[in-house]
Amino acid sequence: MKKLINDPAKTVDEGVAGFAAAHPDLVRVVVDPPFAVVRADAPVAGKVGIVSGGGSGHEPLHAGYVGVGMLDAAVPGAMFTSPTPDPILEATKQVDGGAGVLHIVKNYTGDVLNFETAADLALAEGIEVQSVVVDDDxxxxDSLxxxxxxxxxxxxxxxxxxGAAAERGDSLDRVAEVARRVNSQVRSMGLALAPCTVPHAGEPSFELGEDEVEIGIGIHGEPGRERIALEPADRLVDRLIEPILExxxxxxxxxxxxLVNGMGGTPLSELYIVFRRAAEVLAERGIELARSLVGSYVTSLEMQGVSISVLKVDDELLDLYDAPVHTAALRWGR
Structure with a gap:
């Protein structure tokens, strides 16, 4: 294993410290204890706060999306491990501007349980919290x-x-409704060409032959639908996008x-090859490509692979997508 780390046990702490040092205009870090990355100007009075988080290793998700027009706080757990309720509660308190807080939670058992506990604790302290669970894959x-x-x-x-809905001043009920609508209309699927290595484990998270591809992989290396021999890129894209569209x-x-998303170890040139074919399939189906996003946004350490996400939009969702955002990893309109 070759990684630019010091102590595997300190990888998350040191990475977050470096992130905060690089972006002091955007974020501050609550470190003693518990541990959360918070928007620099939080809490914003009268604005719904938005908190997300989960196991580290998926950067720039979630800390990279803290800032104007997106998240108010992110809670990083250990590598591929959910944060505990205490830092989630602290992040919730840090971003409460009096309009309530929305938790956006990926559908993993630890995340769901710990965010639920933190929401209950926040309610006991007088903070209104709603939660939206994302399950787009x-x-x-079911998975591991x-x-x-x-x-x-x-x-x-x-x-x-x-985040855009919260930034324009929507109520907590309305922001939660928008988030649930997006989740209901987005579908994703990914594949892996090679595994990743979690620092404290020191060995690949799964085994994959040199000529094998795992179709339907999860972002922690969970098994997918099938393991097949390597095929040309266009055929692999078809295997991902056809189940999405259906x-x-x-x-x-x-x-x-x-959205064509790299898993951490995939060159941008290959992601554009994937995008090219995915766009062709949409055109063949008479589906209009309204907006595009290509890059490594939700990763799995250095895993070689790709995921495709397709979100159906109406005028409102498209306007909110286009709304200004200013974070470390995503920014436009400012």
Whole structure:
């Protein structure tokens, strides 16, 4: 294992410290204790606060999306491990501007349970909290980490659009409704060409032959639908996007945002090859490509692979997607 780390046990702490040092205009870190990354100007009076989080290793998710127009706080757990309720509660308190707080939670058992506990504790302290669970992955119904579908790269789109709704002054009920609508209309699926290595484990999280591809992989290396021999990129893209389009289902005339997301170790040139074919399939189906996003936004350490997310949008969701955002990892309109 070769990684730019010091002590595997300190990887998350040192990485977050470096992130905060690089972006003091955007975030501050609550460190003693518990541990949370908070928007620099939080709490914003009268604005719904938005908190997300989960195991580290998926950067820039979630800390990279703390800032104007997106998250008010992110709570990083240990590598691939949910944060405990205490830091989630602290983040909730740090961003409460009097209008309530929305928790955006990926559908993994530890995340769901710990965010639920933190929400109950916040309520006991007089903070109104609502939660939206993201479950956009169409690959499998249940996994090693979940009951029901996993929350994967579609989380980015939920956070962006809900963040814009909060920034424009929507009520907690309304921001939660928007977040749930995005989750209901986004579908994702991914694949892995090679595994990742968790620092404290020191060995790959799963085994994959040199000529093998795991279709439907999770962002922690969970098994997917099937393991197949390596195929040309276009055929692999078809294996991902066809189940996505069939699941909602997406129909001729729909407008969509297409997200092609790298898993951490995939060159941008290859992501654009994937995007090219995915856009072709949408055009063949009569689906309008309204917006596009290509890059490594929800990763799995250095895993080689890709995921595709397709979000059906209406005028309101598209306006919220386009709304200004200023975070370390996503910014436009300012």
């Amino acid at each position: 169409v690959a499998v119904k 980490y979940t009951a029901g579908r996993r929350g994967v790269a579609g989380t980015l789109l939920v956070e962006k659009i809900a 699941d909602l289902p997406f129909q001729q005339g729909d407008r969509v945002v297409l």
